[in-house]
Amino acid sequence: MKNKEEGLRSRNWFGRTGKDGFIYRAWMKGQGIPADEFDGKPIIGICNTWSELTPCNAHFRELAESVKRGVIAAGGLPVEFPVMSLGETLMKPTAMLYRNLASMDVEESIRANPLDGVVLLCGCDKTTPALLMGACSVDLPTIVVSGGPMLTGKYQGRDIGTSDIWRFSEANRAGSMLQEELLMAEACMCRSRGHCAVMGTASTMASMVEALGLSLPENAAIPAADSRRKVLAELSGRRIVGLVKEDIRLSQILSPQAFENAIIVNAAIGGSTNFIIHLLAIAGRIGVPLALEDFEKIATGVPLIVNLQPSGQFFMEDLYYAGGIPAVMKILSPRLNKELLTVNGKTVEDNMKNTISYNSEVISSLEEPINPQSGIWVLKGNICSDGAVIKPSAATPRLMVHRGPAVVFENIEDYKARIDDPLLHVEEHSVLVLKNVGPKGYPGMPEVGNMSIPKKLLDRGVTDMVRISDGRMSGTAFGTVILHVSPEAAVGGTLAVIKDGDMILLDVPNRRLEVELTTAELNERKKALVFADMHQRGYTHLYQKHVQQAHLGADFDFLRGCSGSEVGRDSH
Structure with missing residues (x-):
């Protein structure tokens, strides 16, 4: 649906004359947008999973404003839109039931609207794969901005995080931790905005998108409360305009070799087992062949070099101060595909060449790893x-x-x-x-x-x-x-x-x-x-009828493959 004269998909809406163009522009102007904003500026969609029912993403309104500043500075027109938000801690029966539904929401919202590029704002566990799956199905220029981990919890003089919930629960059941102590720990753990502070699924997903080359360097580990998270969001807003102008789409970043890099990095950081389910689904959407057996084959011999809970001792905040994912990838460079293009226009090698590990307790070496056994x-x-x-x-x-x-x-x-x-x-x-x-x-x-x-x-x-x-x-x-x-x-x-x-x-x-x-x-x-x-009505019926097995990524059978950005019949 690319406009041959202007090169912008959105011109098929806003570049029209007569009644059609009148309708598209007039209703947008009702928001106070000047006429010259529609004269060939890239229209950038900010796909926002903000929700007060998704506490990990509750700061995304503020983060979206930073993205908008970047888009405007680079000469684009930002338009924010909501999609279904998946709150891991609150949704019943499980947020995973709705991952595919949210991905459909994202896919259809992007395809149906006059967007030239997209910024995905995601944080809580399922929001990242859901947004990325949907965006892959449309294949427009896309960049990911994660919400960032919360600050490390503090309880009775020691650091705590989400992994301690399981320890506290067992201690409470065994009678060695009183209910009053459990309530005190509960108040001490989530002491700032952001997702889980450990290498749980949310942190794993943020690390995944960085390793795939879909975010700016350092995206995964900057704490949500750190002002540098806003800086990264604004820089991402600038960069998405560049991606549109250069017409760099997801399919040009997400090569088979990019998936290999993500699998190697996941092994080294002790990432969540959920990584497999989600990466398989993403690969299925973008059309990259990936099988369950590949995860171990590709990561064979990669040790655990990041010392974060639950496999280790420290927290995402510590990983950031130690150098973040770029420092991890620098250590892994002998194993990585370094020539690959990433969303900032630089190669994997360019993004990591000036980084080092500042704390060997947090990011160790291949020669002296945290654990010789890693991966999934x-x-x-x-x-x-x-x-x-x-x-x-x-x-x-x-x-x-x-x-x-x-x-x-x-x-x-x-x-x-x-x-x-x-x-x-x-x-x-x-x-x-x-x-x-x-x-x-x-x-x-x-x-x-x-x-x-x-x-x-x-x-x-x-x-x-x-x-x-x-x-x-x-x-x-x-x-x-x-x-x-x-x-x-x-x-x-x-x-x-x-x-x-x-x-x-x-x-x-x-x-x-x-x-x-x-x-x-x-x-x-x-x-x-x-x-x-089976359930007899609604989305759950659709889910049970069409969901694939775990070794295929638990996506819907009818959603595999990239369907592109072409829209259906034009009613105007």
Whole structure:
């Protein structure tokens, strides 16, 4: 839909004469926009996920103003528009259920409107992949501005962050932390604007877009409360105008090699397991071939060099002061594709050549890493013929090879009802198995895979167990947790027929996950399966009918591939 004379997509609206041009311009002028603003200026959409129901993004009105200043300074006309905002902490049943819906909102909002380029304002976990998926489907010049992490929490003289929620919860259940102390810690943790201060999913997504080359350098780690976050937003507003003038689109940045860089960086930073689900979906939208097995293959030999919770000790604020993602990428440079173009018009190598690590405790070296084991490892076996994942840097080494009897929960309600029952037949060597929390089964694939340790085992001092599910876990969580089992229980995967007492073998070094049953026995059990009815109306019905399995990114089958910026019939 590019205008051959002017080179701007928006001219197909505002460059018209007669009735059509009158209608498009007149209604925009009603906002007090002078006529010369429509004389060939790039129209820049600011896609804003601001919402008071998404506390991570609650400062985005202010951030959008900084972007607007940059757009205006560079000679563009900024127009801000809202899209569905996904608040991880508040939305039920899970924000992941709505990621694909938000991506559709973004895609159609961009395509349907007179936009030449787009700035994506995103922060909370699912807002980043949702916005990027939608933008990839349209493929206009695009730049990402993340909201930034909150300042590190302070409690009783020590630093705390979101990962401590799981520790505090277990301590409270075990009786070693009073409810009053829990309330005090609650007031101390979220002490500024921004998303989680640890390397959870939000920080992982911000690091992902920077590693892909879709944001300005340092985007991922600048704290939300730091004035330099506004500076980056304003500079991003300037740069998007340049991207439009140079006609640099997402598809020119998001090469297969850019995805490789993101996977290598994610391994080194100890990024969330949710990274896999989201990057697979983004690759599917832009048309880059990417498979579950590629995540481990590409990152083989990359150690953990960033010492952040939940895999390490520090916080995103510390990562910024230590040099941020550019410093991480400089250390990883022997492994990276350095010649790739990024949104600031420079190459990956240009963006990192003048950076160093200012704190070796936070950003270590390849020779002396935080942990030689990193990344996300892919398991296969009769439980997960299409794959399952584990984050080794967050697991307990002694449990990486383990054999134990299954303790099975049929769904999340069953788990909640029985996990703390003193009569639950469970021992330290047992394997907790949670079914029907996958994409179709829940529906939406919630972050419940890091099941709590049964209270009677907590009382004995047990702090970790092998846990298996077809769901996800929060990027802030940790433990020996196997996730994203595919195919899921709700579509007849082997997970559906595992029973209490079945012996399960986990062999992470050999990437195996098996239930010790013969193929004949598994097939016999599957014959008796009865599947739950799908939801019969609305978006949830659409989701269950069309969502793909975890190993494909849990996107909708009809949304894979880039459909471009062409609009439908013109009614004017």
